[in-house]
Amino acid sequence: MYATATGQLVARRVRARTARSRETLIGVAMASPAVVLLVVFFLVPVLLAFGLAFTNARLISPRPARFVGVDNFITLFGDSVFWASLRNTAYFAVVVVPVQAGLALILALLVNAKVRGTNFFRTVYFAPVVTSMVVISLLWRFIYQPDGLLNHLLSAVSFGHWQGTDWLNNPDTAMPAIMVMSIWQAVGFHMIVWLAGLQTIPRDLYEAAALDGASGWKTFANITWPGLRATRTFILITITIAAFSLFTQISVMTQGGPLDRTTTVVFMAVRTGYEQQSTGYAAAISLVFFVLVLTVSGVQRFLTRDKD
Structure with missing residues (x-):
């Protein structure tokens, strides 16, 4: 009797071990394509960029790459174009991040209201997100031309007293014009993210606030905003990374x-690597950009962490 029970126990353990091994193999098989893609398209390029940053490699050259140490970084930190691109990138991020996040939150609050037609407005606000950035950039380039739609509208509204300007060729208006277009294009995506966060807040809290006679602002400050803590962290980090990665619109x-x-760090790196064919110098720019974005994202994550 004891031997039979022991044999059944051993058999159950063997079957459980076999089932776990089968589940492990299935998990590895399902994850392997993603791991391979991550290694090929992320890890390998990062390692190559790190190695090239310390060489004088060129895109097309009969001479092999030579190790130059930190010469690329010394040249980079003395390059006035790099500092200008860094200022432009910071300027773009400082304006776009809060404006885009705030506007997206306002739109999310509006479409989250229980009124008719919200699905239509969600579609309208989200439509630019699914349109190619190249197409949108071309469209807005025509809008910003001296004889474009924007100047015609300004002339009509001002009864011909203001003819507008050449928005993209004016040093004072080029970057603000790109900011407006970028905010318009991406605000719909972050509106959807805010909306998803709003719908996770229990409705009972709003009902209790209404019974207590809380005003709309107090309800927002004490229920809505604290309930969006994780959502706003995600949105701030994603908008910041996208702002620092500004390239397509500029190109x-x-x-x-x-x-x-309007030169940005990413645009400078691409122009240096492909047009000027200085891949070693471009890799140094990319490495500095990577450290910069990682630092800013880390600071944002620290400032928006849970403090409970």
Whole structure:
């Protein structure tokens, strides 16, 4: 009797071990494509960029790459174009991050209201997000032309007293014009993220606040905003990374001009690596950019952490 019970126990353990091994193999098989893609398209490029940053490698050159130590970084930190691109990138991020996040939150609050037609407005606000950035940049480049739609509207509204300007070729208006277009294009995506966060807040809290006679602002400050803690952390980090990665709009609309007033760090790295074919120097720019974004994201995550 004892031997039979022992044999059944051993058999159950063997079957459980076999089931766990089978589940492990299935998990590895399902995760392996993602791991391979991550290694090929992220880990390998990062390691290559790190290695190239300390060489004088060129995109097309009969001479092999040579180790130059930190010469690329010394040249970079003495390059006035790099500091200009860093200022432009910071300027873009400082304006776009709060404005885009705040506008997206306002739109989310509006479409979250229980009124008719909200699905229509969700679609309208989200439509630019699913449109190619290249297409949108081309469209807005035509809008910003001296004889474009924007100047025609300004002339009509001002009864011909203000003819507008050449928005993308004016050093004072080029970057603000790109900011407006970028906010318009991406605000719908973050509106959806805010909306998802709003719908996770229990409705009982709002009902209790209404019974207590709380005003709309007190309800927002004490229920809505604290309930969006995780959502706002995600949105701030994603908008910041996207702002620092500004490239497509610059490449299509201004090519970094006028007078490098719209040159960004990413655009400078791409132009250096492909147009000037200095891949070692471009890798150094990319490495500095990576450290910069990682630092800013880390600071944001620290400032928005849970303090309970």
